Amino acid sequence: MPSREISTESAAAEDRDPIFVVIERHRELSAHHDAAASVSAKLEDVADFFAADEISGQRNLALSEHANVLIRSKPTTIAGAIALTRYVAGLPEWELPDDDAWHRVFLEGLADAIDEIGTAQRLGRSGG
Template identity: 50%
Template sequence: MPVTATAAAAIELDPVFATIERHRQLSDRLSAATAVSAKLMDGPEFEAADAISAARAEDLGEYADTLLRTEPTTMEGAVALTRYVAGLGAWQLPDDDDEGDVADTPNNWQKVFLDTLADALDNIRVTG
């Protein structure tokens, strides 16, 4: 599908596209590392490959939080982010934790993402 001039401008101006691309790269790096680990038997080579996989999983988990908190600045970015997040596997998203304030809503990735998206849409509506 060809990219329209409006969509091309949105990609240049909206930081969410770079955030999506970086998350995609980190996901690919983790997939590649786990593919190596899966081919090895227990031993020093497996331990080394498994350590690399664990480090890459940690990097992806940390960046997943960035992905969910990056506010799109264009409608195209909001749609792209929503579609991208909807297609992610559980391994590509941050682990939910219940360390939030008891009086507050538990911290989970869905709430963080929906709050970010709602704020972005509010801002796009005001500026658009």
């Protein structure tokens, strides 16, 4: 039954850690952008293409802005830190920020979050 306990812990962490909301929003924006880009690619009429391409551009901007939110967000649980790390590691380049140094911001924030989680856990165990 250990797998049931782990999944229960993950579900509980998901309820407590807002990083799961940030990740889910990024998934939604990515799907919206991908859908709009797929429509644009199939259109042959120039006017239709430009209209669809405008929508695709707007969705790309929303995704890019949220990608910056994603890499600057700090998980509040170990399960959240693991989920965020795995999620970002699996993203294609077009779903990440355009800034070449995004990984530095992401890793520094993640390290700070893990340090804060560890400190909170140590204080919780010591009762203080």
